[in-house]
Amino acid sequence: MPTSTGLYDTSTITYDQSSLSYDGYGAPLANLPAVGVYVAFNDGPYVAEPVFTDVSYLTRDVSIRRGRQDDLQQFPSGQCSITFDNRDRYFDPFNTASPAPFNGNLKPRRQVKIVAIWNGVSYPLFRGFVAGWPVEYTEAGFDSTVTVDCFDVIGLVGASTINRNFYDEYVLSLGPKRYYPFSERPDNNKFYDLVSETAFVSETGVTTIVPGGGGVTLPWTTSSITQGKPMFPGLDTPSIFSWYDGAVLVDSERNTTATGVGQDCSMSFVAQLNERSFLFTFTFGNFRIAVNSSRSIAVQSATGTFITLSTPVIDDNKPHHFTFTFNNTTKTLRSYVDGKQTGFTTTAGAGMFVFPLSEARFEWFGLSQIQNLATFERELSATETQTLYQAAQGQFAETTAQRVVDYLGYTNLPSGMYEVAAAVSTQVLELEPEAAPVLPELAKLMSGEDGQMFVDSSGVLQFFGRYSVFGETRSNTSQVVFTDSGVGVNYDNTPIRMQFDADGVRNSVTVRGSNSTDVVSVDTASITANGQSAESVETYLIDPVAAQSLADYRVSIYKTPKLSLDPFVAKGQQNPDYNWPRLLGLELLDRVTFKRTPSVGSAVQRDLLVQAIEHRITPGTWETVVNGSTRYTGWFIIGTSLLGSSEDVLL
Numbered sequence: 001m002p003t004s005t006g007l008y009d010t011s012t013i014t015y016d017q018s019s020l021s022y023d024g025y026g027a028p029l030a031n032l033p034a035v036g037v038y039v040a041f042n043d044g045p046y047v048a049e050p051v052f053t054d055v056s057y058l059t060r061d062v063s064i065r066r067g068r069q070d071d072l073q074q075f076p077s078g079q080c081s082i083t084f085d086n087r088d089r090y091f092d093p094f095n096t097a098s099p100a101p102f103n104g105n106l107k108p109r110r111q112v113k114i115v116a117i118w119n120g121v122s123y124p125l126f127r128g129f130v131a132g133w134p135v136e137y138t139e140a141g142f143d144s145t146v147t148v149d150c151f152d153v154i155g156l157v158g159a160s161t162i163n164r165n166f167y168d169e170y171v172l173s174l175g176p177k178r179y180y181p182f183s184e185r186p187d188n189n190k191f192y193d194l195v196s197e198t199a200f201v202s203e204t205g206v207t208t209i210v211p212g213g214g215g216v217t218l219p220w221t222t223s224s225i226t227q228g229k230p231m232f233p234g235l236d237t238p239s240i241f242s243w244y245d246g247a248v249l250v251d252s253e254r255n256t257t258a259t260g261v262g263q264d265c266s267m268s269f270v271a272q273l274n275e276r277s278f279l280f281t282f283t284f285g286n287f288r289i290a291v292n293s294s295r296s297i298a299v300q301s302a303t304g305t306f307i308t309l310s311t312p313v314i315d316d317n318k319p320h321h322f323t324f325t326f327n328n329t330t331k332t333l334r335s336y337v338d339g340k341q342t343g344f345t346t347t348a349g350a351g352m353f354v355f356p357l358s359e360a361r362f363e364w365f366g367l368s369q370i371q372n373l374a375t376f377e378r379e380l381s382a383t384e385t386q387t388l389y390q391a392a393q394g395q396f397a398e399t400t401a402q403r404v405v406d407y408l409g410y411t412n413l414p415s416g417m418y419e420v421a422a423a424v425s426t427q428v429l430e431l432e433p434e435a436a437p438v439l440p441e442l443a444k445l446m447s448g449e450d451g452q453m454f455v456d457s458s459g460v461l462q463f464f465g466r467y468s469v470f471g472e473t474r475s476n477t478s479q480v481v482f483t484d485s486g487v488g489v490n491y492d493n494t495p496i497r498m499q500f501d502a503d504g505v506r507n508s509v510t511v512r513g514s515n516s517t518d519v520v521s522v523d524t525a526s527i528t529a530n531g532q533s534a535e536s537v538e539t540y541l542i543d544p545v546a547a548q549s550l551a552d553y554r555v556s557i558y559k560t561p562k563l564s565l566d567p568f569v570a571k572g573q574q575n576p577d578y579n580w581p582r583l584l585g586l587e588l589l590d591r592v593t594f595k596r597t598p599s600v601g602s603a604v605q606r607d608l609l610v611q612a613i614e615h616r617i618t619p620g621t622w623e624t625v626v627n628g629s630t631r632y633t634g635w636f637i638i639g640t641s642l643l644g645s646s647e648d649v650l651l
Helices: 153-157 166-173 382-392 400-409 438-449 524-530 544-558 576-584
Strands: 034-040 059-067 079-085 111-118 121-130 135-138 143-151 178-180 190-193 198-201 206-209 215-218 225-228 239-242 247-254 265-272 280-284 287-291 297-300 306-309 319-327 332-337 340-347 359-365 368-376 395-399 418-420 427-430 452-455 461-464 480-483 498-500 508-512 518-522 534-538 563-565 568-570 591-596 604-618 621-629
Touching (some): 034 059, 153 452, 395 400, 400 438, 438 534, 534 544, 563 604
Antiparallel strands (some): 206 215, 239 368, 265 368, 280 359, 297 306, 332 340, 395 427
């Protein structure tokens, strides 16, 4: 697939601009580029390199619009409308006699691309997906057209959901020996391990050791448990719930460790206890841990007795994340509740945790819930334990760039259809659960980044960071001069409206970050001069410091009214060899210069960043409409701008 800098292969285009006519009756378009229209009839929407068919000779007109109305908006999906000549019913999905590749392939979301060719150079204008194939008959049935509406990758992603489970992924990345999410209703007393992808069957008639001595034999049947709701925001699968005083037990594989040797090991799980919960027992390697009837953590010694250790209250009718780790070399056991060590570390003599056990088990009694049990044949670190808890809470610290890649990587979108700049580097924390819509999540991520997300002319979804508009060459160096006099691309002599107004002012900004933390930035001088204009921004930013940085930046950018310029029209055929390479190569967020020379007084000249580009192509005419913003031009940036310049200071 072509990237933003690549060119399309034009070997299949069999005409040139000196002889092209759209419908066989139009005049030659000597001063206009050739238009290449292609449809991938045989490939679906997620094919990065589809086989395109040239249907330019059946095209009557094309209209393309990419971009946004102003710089306060996020970029929406680009749009394209193509009118096809359907007199031969090639584009009629109800015509079973149409030739290949049309027959049977007029389906929604087939890929389409539009290119322009001038002086042998190909310029991509749009790539996207057909919404449908509506057939229209006019002129008493003697004429027929199909006008397809197309959308770009943003529109395609808008129908996608996040098909992933972050907690499961992180657990599996730690290399567990066994991992039971308990996400299924048990069938024939079975639960499934995600590591081995095998089922383990419960035992009946097992004698369970009770803290303080003694034993009780209790069976497990499917009637003794039911499914419950997920206990943490990051756990989007059900828990299992024991609803009466019976034992629930899951077998693991037999312990192959030699008698008296022991091994490093850990376990983690989420559980909720209440006043009727009696015992949590996990046996792994050569030690046994329990939460006993006094709600303390107890460790079984080699002789079978339990040592009771102090712990925070854990029977508060709230779910908690538990992790236990054991280092066999130092014989050190540590426990963590909700990601924090409980305050004890016990180190025993050589014989304490080495008694032989035939199997590893997890058991519990009474009205209690559990989910996401994992066992490890190593000692988990404190950082890994904290991250496990955060992931269960629906939080995972990473850069915006990585989160964007995470989200898109678990859709069906090929990696060749999106690019994420390295400058997308703010830190985010909160996660949305599996099956959340992708597009609102991406928009929220980019709001925290205060970066830009748009689809370029070659169809690639681009992500830029907060300061990209100041650092990228195409954004900090003017690419085109639009003028009414002198050297440059002349814009059309239609009414031009310019003004200063307060519609784009924002002088009081509230940013909400992760964990519902709100920070505010206010510029009192701007409020006094322009009146208060407030906005609130929802983000996943990791902490109040990052949120404050964004709020201050937004106020710095938007506190002062900037010149507003209505969209203007340029026609490349007025000076084709000069104009067309510049107009066809124009991209969103390119820096351009606009010059207006009134008959009286001084000239007006401002640099703009392109916010929207529109091409209106009909037989004999081609209009290019440009919409720009002065918001991100004219700033003094430390380390970039020249000292003594007249630019505004960017905080």
